[in-house]
Amino acid sequence: MARYIDASCKLCRRERQKLFLKGTKCYTEKCPLEKRGYPPGQHGQSRRQKISEYGVQLREKQKVKRSYGLMEAQFRNYFERALKQTGRTGETLVKTLERRFDNVVFRMGLAPSRKSARQLILHRHFLINNRIVDIPSYLLNPGDVIQVREKSKKLELIHSAMKRVKDTAMLPWLSLDKAAMAGTFLQVPERADVPLNANEQLIVELYSK
Numbered sequence: 001m002a003r004y005i006d007a008s009c010k011l012c013r014r015e016r017q018k019l020f021l022k023g024t025k026c027y028t029e030k031c032p033l034e035k036r037g038y039p040p041g042q043h044g045q046s047r048r049q050k051i052s053e054y055g056v057q058l059r060e061k062q063k064v065k066r067s068y069g070l071m072e073a074q075f076r077n078y079f080e081r082a083l084k085q086t087g088r089t090g091e092t093l094v095k096t097l098e099r100r101f102d103n104v105v106f107r108m109g110l111a112p113s114r115k116s117a118r119q120l121i122l123h124r125h126f127l128i129n130n131r132i133v134d135i136p137s138y139l140l141n142p143g144d145v146i147q148v149r150e151k152s153k154k155l156e157l158i159h160s161a162m163k164r165v166k167d168t169a170m171l172p173w174l175s176l177d178k179a180a181m182a183g184t185f186l187q188v189p190e191r192a193d194v195p196l197n198a199n200e201q202l203i204v205e206l207y208s209k
Helices: 008-017 023-027 053-067 072-083 089-098 101-108 113-120 154-163 199-209
Strands: 125-129 145-148 172-177 182-185
Touching: 008 154, 053 072, 053 199, 072 089, 072 199, 089 101, 089 199, 101 113, 101 125, 101 145, 101 172, 101 182
Parallel strands: none
Antiparallel strands: 125 145, 145 182, 172 182
């Protein structure tokens, strides 16, 4: 499977917005976006040209796609799936992406980033409803319980990620029991509750061309 192997921080700089791809580093002054808030490359600082309507739509799509760590074919498949469902396509797309296993692990604070969450899932460190699931793209349903496997509860990566999670900051569609290192996907989130700074309607317009 194709995957992005270049520096993740370049993606944030290209979108001129923190996509939280590097976990802890994104919250510190070491974040490259804090020092170089312009696109990467030789002419990054000199890019002042007016962006076309297509360019604005493309950047919005790239921002969302990169936030969730997806390749183009994967993202397009999610869009096609959302298109077939009732309701607003853009909102349905975001709500579906939020149901991904790797995203929920990240949102719960069991991993510092979605990339780390994918790695932990692939290495079979998590259970869903007491069964091992090693598919990062698995879509959770309301009531599904995620828990850290017994033999994985001493992993420093998970503990350090959980230390940064405040109980008051937990998203309303998730719950987490830190002592048991387990959480529940309570419900499919409403778009207004998803902390994603993006205009998904522009993605719909882009793919509708």
